[in-house]
Amino acid sequence: MRDAPLLIVDGTVVTFHYVLTDPDGDVIDRSSEGEPLPYLHGAGNIVPGLERALTGKASGAKLSVDVAPKDGYGERNDELVHAVPRESFPPDAELNAGTAVVAEAENGEHVPFWVVEADDEKVHIDGNHPLAGVPLHFEIEVVDVRMATVEERTHGHVHGPGGHSH
Ligand code: ZN
16 A cells, blocks of 8 residues: 555645746746745745645645635735835935835834835835735645655744744
8 A cells, every 4th residue: 555645735835836927927926946945834934825725735746726816925015105204214224125124113113115216316115025916826746745854843834944043
């Protein structure tokens, strides 16, 4: 008798290849050839819609997954768009469109923003993830499924090649 394949459940480390495209079919991101991406399933390491689609699959599975914005990087919220004075950034800060900056909220929480555009006086920043509001399409190939170590589960992320090295 052969062992049953390990299925993807919370607490497994899944290694997969992916190609992410937008509704025009343009490639937004993809795993590098020969370097599939590992993540800890059930820890919110990947967008919820993709995590849900992978649940219960095994090594070797190939999936096409459509993820709506609410199950991806969220809907756009126009209240998260701000213009702030240029001098509130360090003079040498690189503020190109798409640059991620971290602001500290009044409660001390760190909030990510992305630069939309900047001139000498004002920096327009957007707290929406650049892919907020965008329907996502993933082509997935599951390369490996293994049980996470206790340490990985405690940390909430993968250790080793392709993961955290600390
Ligand atoms: Zn760790």
